[in-house]
Amino acid sequence: MQEAAMFETGLFGWQCACSSPAAGAVSAAAIGYRYLELGADLVICGLREAVLAETAAAFKAELDAEVETHVCDVRSAEVSKP
Numbered sequence: 888m889q890e891a892a893m894f895e896t897g898l899f900g901w902q903c904a905c906s907s908p909a910a911g912a913v914s915a916a917a918i919g920y921r922y923l924e925l926g927a928d929l930v931i932c933g934l935r936e937a938v939l940a941e942t943a944a945a946f947k948a949e950l951d952a953e954v955e956t957h958v959c960d961v962r963s964a965e966v967s968k969p
Contacts, residue, residue, distance in 0.1 A: 899927035906931050916942050923952045932957040 899922060906919040906929065919929050923946060931954060933939055939956040946952045 896924070897926040899925040905929075912938060912942075916945075919954070920946065920950070923950050923954075928953075928955075930955040930957065932959050934958065934960055 906915045906922065912933070915931070915933075919931055919942070923929050929946070929952065931939055931942060936956075936958045939958065943954040943956050946954050
């Protein structure tokens with residue numbers, strides 16, 4: 888017997904989600920991955936450009952998803968202003 892999925896594919900098909908590794912890069916990547924699976928557009932931000940680029944490339948390779956990246960310090964409101 889197959890279990891029903893808690894969330895339907897495409898649930899966030901009209902949403903944009905932002906994920907930041909403030910709580911940890913691995914958990915942020917896992918959350919971002921799930922948002923993409925559910926159809927959201929994803930923006931990731933953090934301090935290290937190389938980590939952001941690597942994560943975006945992994946999402947592109949695995950899910951064929953375009954991910955927007957922004958280098959910023961989410962701990963500082965002054966630095967994070969657009």
